Amino acid sequence: MQELSDEELLARYRDQQESLAGAKWLNQLLSRYHARVATWCLRFTGDRESAGDLAQDIFLRVYRNLDSFRGASKFSTWLYTVTRNHCINEMKARASRGNQAAEVLDFDVHDQAAPNALTTLEQREEIEAMRMLMQEVLDDTEQRVMTLHFADEIGLEAVTRLLNLKNPSGARAYVVSAKRKLTSALQRWKTRPGRPQ
Numbered sequence: 001m002q003e004l005s006d007e008e009l010l011a012r013y014r015d016q017q018e019s020l021a022g023a024k025w026l027n028q029l030l031s032r033y034h035a036r037v038a039t040w041c042l043r044f045t046g047d048r049e050s051a052g053d054l055a056q057d058i059f060l061r062v063y064r065n066l067d068s069f070r071g072a073s074k075f076s077t078w079l080y081t082v083t084r085n086h087c088i089n090e091m092k093a094r095a096s097r098g099n100q101a102a103e104v105l106d107f108d109v110h111d112q113a114a115p116n117a118l119t120t121l122e123q124r125e126e127i128e129a130m131r132m133l134m135q136e137v138l139d140d141t142e143q144r145v146m147t148l149h150f151a152d153e154i155g156l157e158a159v160t161r162l163l164n165l166k167n168p169s170g171a172r173a174y175v176v177s178a179k180r181k182l183t184s185a186l187q188r189w190k191t192r193p194g195r196p197q
Helices: 006-015 020-031 034-045 048-064 075-096 100-104 117-137 140-151 156-162 171-190
Strands: none
Touching: 006 020, 006 075, 020 048, 034 048, 034 075, 048 075, 075 140, 117 140, 117 171, 140 156, 140 171, 156 171
16 A cells, blocks of 8 residues: 555545544654654754653644645645744744753763763863853854754755755855854953963
8 A cells, every 4th residue: 555645644634624534644644754853853952851842832833733734835844844933933932031052052971981070070161161152152043053063963955954044155154154253252262361271
């Protein structure tokens, strides 16, 4: 038996929306994308529990707004647009609550060998200093691009599409700008008075 396309599943759901059979078609459609949406959310939050909550919110939003999907694009394109927009809105909301840097830039080092407490403490202090430096000198888009590309190891073309960047150079321009800003800020930090050598 050939697998039904997204659009065929959606059509069957709409035809049988009032019955239990309709729910079966919708569940089959959404389950195809659950892992990918959850992974996307994890890249934005850096925390599995928050990502799970965010993915659940997204699927609820998709369910409530299915009538707005008219088929002008593929269902997967529409779903990923809803996902991207919801994740970005959530990150903006977190930023306004003052938690953005801790949530977006999760570069915690997990040293399995754990040589000693002093080394671990020094690593944590360096990571926290880098987080603060990034929050201080990079704008919101630069922080997201750097996190997605370097922490999550997503290619620059994919980052450009994920964040819907419209500039000609895409994510690459944000990486160049962020590196320039961070290099300059790091030089200032290294030469500041009172810093131990």
